[in-house]
Amino acid sequence: MPLSRRKALVSTSTLVGAAFLLPAKAQSPAARSPGTATPPLADLVSVSDFEPLAEERLSEVSRALVKGGAADELTVRWNREAFDQIRLRPRVLVDVSRIDTGLTLLGQRLPFPILLAPTAYHAMVHPGGEAETARGAGKAGALWVVSSATNTRLDAIARAATGPLWFQLYVQSDRRFVTDVVHEAEAAGCRALVVTVDAPVVGPRYRQMRAKFKLSPGLSLPYMDDVNKGRDSLLRGGNTRMTWAEIEWLQSVTRLPVLLKGILNPDDAERAVASRVAGIIVSNHGGRMLDTAPATIAALPAVTERVAGRIPVLVDGGVRRGTDILKALAFGANAVLIGRPYLHGLAAAGADGVARVVALLRDELEQAMALTGRPTLADIDRSVIWG
């Protein structure tokens, strides 16, 4: 679609969310108090405008949940810094009157290479919980990977959703339970399973511990059997016995493509290809697991080189700008996922906030493609990186 027309669409479709914006203060995590004027969504011109607004609206506990990383949060910081340090090489006098961000991923046609990463406990971020996110993802036209740590059951999410869903699986120790969850995800229409493999234990989340993190009363975790049965805690979590054998077993009980999320090491990427998984996600869990693990954009090139196009490689961690997405694609990623940015949108303005965040990133990606003379995703390669 021509850039100018897309711009017009973004600004009209996002104005509607303005009335929702409400203040927070010292409330229970998911609560809002009605009424006070806040900026119209159209005035939030950049993804970075959402974070302060979200922080005002969240309780201390929910703020720590969204912002927090492991230990000193160095990896959280590096995820951002590493993107900022990469320079882009412009290319001029290319016809960029039509920018096409479309792609095919695992046989699914997507309008743009931005997915919503799996994130836990949306009822701690917005009173509408995951149903609200589902509506936002639908408005945005974005594929959403629903977390195993959802507070809402998949059938209710599927009813609210108008766009494609994948399901992120934390493989629990009871295989029967996991099989039932997988079948529930299939029945709800999820089109892929994303198995998170970087969480045999949970990283030391000091920010959350200082905020005395716990779920608000009344919230449940229907797919976290180990937590519910007291085998794991929200802060210590993890399936410490999980190995490659569980991946093979899982592939035997589902007809869905299985992706692995949380790969940084090229040797693990090689092993993933050998295990015939459908794709991998280069991720350090938003800096929430192993602190001082490298930035994902720094780890990405060695992984895409090793995988050499045999399976799709996605990446997340610190994506906040269209130029970040361009950089990730230049280093060989097929698509990116965003975590905190859409949670900020959700906290600030519910479904419309989620949609606005995605639309802003999408616009910025198109602008970055135009300014580097790359009208389609296929035109993006390493030569777009300066030096």
Ligand SMILES: Cc1cc2nc3c(=O)[nH]c(=O)nc-3n(C[C@H](O)[C@H](O)[C@H](O)COP(=O)(O)O)c2cc1C
């Ligand atoms: C509040 C929060 C909860 C998360 N919950 C999960 C989860 O349940 N499962 C999972 O695989 N990753 C989880 N993640 C990690 C995200 O999927 C993703 O890897 C990360 O947020 C990307 O980094 P970004 O937030 O800088 O975009 C969570 C991240 C955040 C911020």
